[in-house]
Amino acid sequence: MKKHIVVIAGDGIGQEVTAVGKQVLEAIANKYKHEFTFDTALIGHEAIEATGNPIPDETITKSKASDAILFGAVGHPKYDNDPSAKVRPEQGLLGIRKALGLYANLRPIKLFDELLSASSIKPEILKGADILFFRELTGDVYFGERGRKDEGNTAYDTMIYSRYEVARIVTKAFDAAMTRRKKLCSVDKANVLESSRLWREVVQEMAPRYPEVEVEHQFVDAAAMLLIKDPKRFDVVVTGNLFGDILTDEASQIAGSMGMLASASVGDTTGLYEPIHGSAHDITGKGVANPLASVLSVALMLDISFGMKTEAEAVVHAVDAVLKAGFRTRDIADSTTPADKLLGTKAMGDQILYYLAA
Amino acid sequence: MKKHIVVIAGDGIGQEVTAVGKQVLEAIANKYKHEFTFDTALIGHEAIEATGNPIPDETITKSKASDAILFGAVGHPKYDNDPSAKVRPEQGLLGIRKALGLYANLRPIKLFDELLSASSIKPEILKGADILFFRELTGDVYFGERGRKDEGNTAYDTMIYSRYEVARIVTKAFDAAMTRRKKLCSVDKANVLESSRLWREVVQEMAPRYPEVEVEHQFVDAAAMLLIKDPKRFDVVVTGNLFGDILTDEASQIAGSMGMLASASVGDTTGLYEPIHGSAHDITGKGVANPLASVLSVALMLDISFGMKTEAEAVVHAVDAVLKAGFRTRDIADSTTPADKLLGTKAMGDQILYYLAA
Ligand SMILES: CC(C)[C@H](C(=O)O)[C@@H](O)C(=O)O
Ligand SMILES: CC(C)[C@H](C(=O)O)[C@@H](O)C(=O)O
Numbered sequence: 001m002k003k004h005i006v007v008i009a010g011d012g013i014g015q016e017v018t019a020v021g022k023q024v025l026e027a028i029a030n031k032y033k034h035e036f037t038f039d040t041a042l043i044g045h046e047a048i049e050a051t052g053n054p055i056p057d058e059t060i061t062k063s064k065a066s067d068a069i070l071f072g073a074v075g076h077p078k079y080d081n082d083p084s085a086k087v088r089p090e091q092g093l094l095g096i097r098k099a100l101g102l103y104a105n106l107r108p109i110k111l112f113d114e115l116l117s118a119s120s121i122k123p124e125i126l127k128g129a130d131i132l133f134f135r136e137l138t139g140d141v142y143f144g145e146r147g148r149k150d151e152g153n154t155a156y157d158t159m160i161y162s163r164y165e166v167a168r169i170v171t172k173a174f175d176a177a178m179t180r181r182k183k184l185c186s187v188d189k190a191n192v193l194e195s196s197r198l199w200r201e202v203v204q205e206m207a208p209r210y211p212e213v214e215v216e217h218q219f220v221d222a223a224a225m226l227l228i229k230d231p232k233r234f235d236v237v238v239t240g241n242l243f244g245d246i247l248t249d250e251a252s253q254i255a256g257s258m259g260m261l262a263s264a265s266v267g268d269t270t271g272l273y274e275p276i277h278g279s280a281h282d283i284t285g286k287g288v289a290n291p292l293a294s295v296l297s298v299a300l301m302l303d304i305s306f307g308m309k310t311e312a313e314a315v316v317h318a319v320d321a322v323l324k325a326g327f328r329t330r331d332i333a334d335s336t337t338p339a340d341k342l343l344g345t346k347a348m349g350d351q352i353l354y355y356l357a358a
Numbered sequence: 359m360k361k362h363i364v365v366i367a368g369d370g371i372g373q374e375v376t377a378v379g380k381q382v383l384e385a386i387a388n389k390y391k392h393e394f395t396f397d398t399a400l401i402g403h404e405a406i407e408a409t410g411n412p413i414p415d416e417t418i419t420k421s422k423a424s425d426a427i428l429f430g431a432v433g434h435p436k437y438d439n440d441p442s443a444k445v446r447p448e449q450g451l452l453g454i455r456k457a458l459g460l461y462a463n464l465r466p467i468k469l470f471d472e473l474l475s476a477s478s479i480k481p482e483i484l485k486g487a488d489i490l491f492f493r494e495l496t497g498d499v500y501f502g503e504r505g506r507k508d509e510g511n512t513a514y515d516t517m518i519y520s521r522y523e524v525a526r527i528v529t530k531a532f533d534a535a536m537t538r539r540k541k542l543c544s545v546d547k548a549n550v551l552e553s554s555r556l557w558r559e560v561v562q563e564m565a566p567r568y569p570e571v572e573v574e575h576q577f578v579d580a581a582a583m584l585l586i587k588d589p590k591r592f593d594v595v596v597t598g599n600l601f602g603d604i605l606t607d608e609a610s611q612i613a614g615s616m617g618m619l620a621s622a623s624v625g626d627t628t629g630l631y632e633p634i635h636g637s638a639h640d641i642t643g644k645g646v647a648n649p650l651a652s653v654l655s656v657a658l659m660l661d662i663s664f665g666m667k668t669e670a671e672a673v674v675h676a677v678d679a680v681l682k683a684g685f686r687t688r689d690i691a692d693s694t695t696p697a698d699k700l701l702g703t704k705a706m707g708d709q710i711l712y713y714l715a716a
Contacts, residue, residue: 079549080548080575081575083548083555083558088549090549120588121478121479121480121586122478122479122480141517142550144514146552146553147552148552150520153520153521153556154518154519155518155519155553156517157516157517157518157552157553158514158515158516158517159499159514159516161512161514162511163512190438191433191437191446192448192500193499193515194514197441198513204441217438220603220604221603221606221607225608225610227608228478228608229611243604245547245578246579249579249580249583250582250583250586250608252583253583253586258583
């Protein structure tokens with residue numbers, strides 16, 4: 001098959017990990033006789049420095065014309081410490097999600113057995129946990145009206161959802177539940193928020209259409225607790241943009257490290273594949289970032305956007321094999337990891353390529 | 359000393375656990391020769407059933423006239439599953455917080471050594487963790503304008519903060535940090551939200567007044583991850599109402615169980631003391647609820663509202679002694695707990711009273 005992929009590496013470790021992701025795509029093309037062509041585009045701080053705009057038009061145009069997007073990260077400490085900055089790297093990420101209509105963010109949380117000991121959570125609590133998050137990605141307080149009043153002394157943001165926005169992501173979550181353990185947990189704060197009450201109404205209205213799926217509703221505070229207390233109770237979880245942001249980062253601890261978690265952002269057109277870790281400026285340029293989230297994002301791309309199941313599985317198996325062989329980046333190492341198995345970003349990528357070539 | 363306490367037991371297990379809390383107050387009065395008088399007031403579902411109003415005027419009047427409030431819980435599944443209900447138990451809790459100006463919710467998270475094994479988190483990650491949360495309690499999306507538009511098909515809530523609201527809670531958090539390990543972590547989502555940018559601005563402006571305090575800012579998603587990955591890195595954490603709701607429930611797993619966590623809601627007048635667990639209708643009336651969060655709420659009341667340090671310590675020591683003696687309620691038991699040490703609510707309360715009397 002012929003596929004055209006736009007690589008948007010962005011800021012911080014986005015550059016380093018995406019380089020590995022791209023190599024994996026090339027290796028897959030080679031092995032399975034596909035023709036993958038690549039282009040690059042700017043986003044975030046990198047784009048601001050080059051063009052003044054965190055999301056140049058060209059990036060949107062190229063993205064729309066592609067078959068899939070391999071994404072790195074956005075963010076820069078400079079803006080974090082300047083609350084008054086008007087132009088911010090994050091506008092790039094939010095902008096591309098909105099421009100491409102990527103309303104469904106899938107975040108699979110699954111622990112590779114070899115990493116059981118890398119988590120701060122007890123192995124017996126984790127073993128067998130397998131959660132698929134659906135985070136809504138183009139609505140909520142991320143995109144509602146915001147501003148200042150009272151001469152700048154009061155600031156507000158609007159949490160807002162419309163029925164169709166809830167229905168389309170909840171549909172995707174129900175459909176996914178049907179292919180898995182048939183359990184759906186919808187997370188909201190309906191005891192306080194009107195937007196959550198609408199969310200819950202929609203889920204309740206749709207549930208009878210999926211009689212085989214066992215539906216539960218949890219308040220976001222309880223969900224944050226239950227994820228750690230008993231992650232195995234969850235199968236598919238669906239929630240809004242803000243709650244999904246918080247809960248999936250938290251859930252990264254179930255997978256041992258944020259450095260292991262991939263995500264797919266899909267909607268009506270081109271899908272975008274992205275590690276859930278951010279730009280991580282504290283380790284940028286040191287060559288120690290874990291590239292496996294980018295590699296696993298490639299696996300999601302092959303599966304979801306290209307329908308290449310075998311190829312996707314080959315990538316996941318390579319990750320598994322490399323972990324089984326004892327190789328670790330710093331974030332997933334523990335006191336038993338021998339020095340010669342502790343790898344940097346590039347060396348870890350090379351191991352993956354080695355297993356893929358085998 | 360003479361003190362007048364209003365007991366607002368509310369819904370679900372609120373009744374059972376608060377009964378124990380009140381007994382502890384009586385035992386303390388007896389032992390230390392104080393005169394504690396009591397009154398009761400209605401709230402939540404209980405109040406709706408009796409008066410149609412989740413927060414009757416009488417409850418506010420009595421509360422304002424008291425020296426402290428011992429609170430149980432609010433909530434009822436009936437409303438959770440009916441997103442269109444106009445009158446809801448939670449309005450009682452939000453109403454009393456607002457009416458009494460209880461803008462600062464203190465939630466200490468500390469693991470009793472005996473419960474190291476009760477948590478889903480590894481003991482070596484937990485040991486020594488000691489976090490004091492300051493959750494803002496009378497602002498944010500809890501109290502902003504909310505409603506529907508487009509014939510009910512769009513729902514919105516307003517996240518909103520004013521400078522003075524941020525400043526007064528952050529002041530309390532800085533002051534507390536000065537009496538502890540002198541570290542303050544402020545949690546927001548300033549990379550996306552305007553209300554968070556205002557929050558961060560205020561913290562940044564105030565920091566120079568506390569040169570000894572080491573201040574850090576974390577985004578709420580990263581904070582949710584770090585709490586589980588490395589709870590020991592936190593000392594005092596200050597955050598808004600919604601983020602605080604989510605993070606403190608999550609952090610309950612650091613303390614082994616939600617059933618162990620007490621909170622103090624304070625402001626300009628009477629303080630309110632409340633377990634952070636909710637009404638827990640699944641176990642209501644079964645006599646198995648853990649009363650220790652209510653008991654520890656009493657300890658906070660004695661300390662913060664009455665300035666009775668010795669008495670407060672006596673209560674905490676009683677909890678410690680009972681745990682050391684091996685007694686457990688179901689939520690903090692594990693497979694090694696012998697049957698005769700597994701206690702219900704009342705029996706656990708009796709053990710506490712026994713140690714207090716000693
Ligand atoms: C960088 C930031 C705007 C973003 C978000 O909050 O969505 C990130 O945390 C994520 O989860 O993709
Ligand atoms: C019952 C609910 C309204 C309340 C809240 O969200 O504040 C509770 O979860 C809490 O944390 O006290």
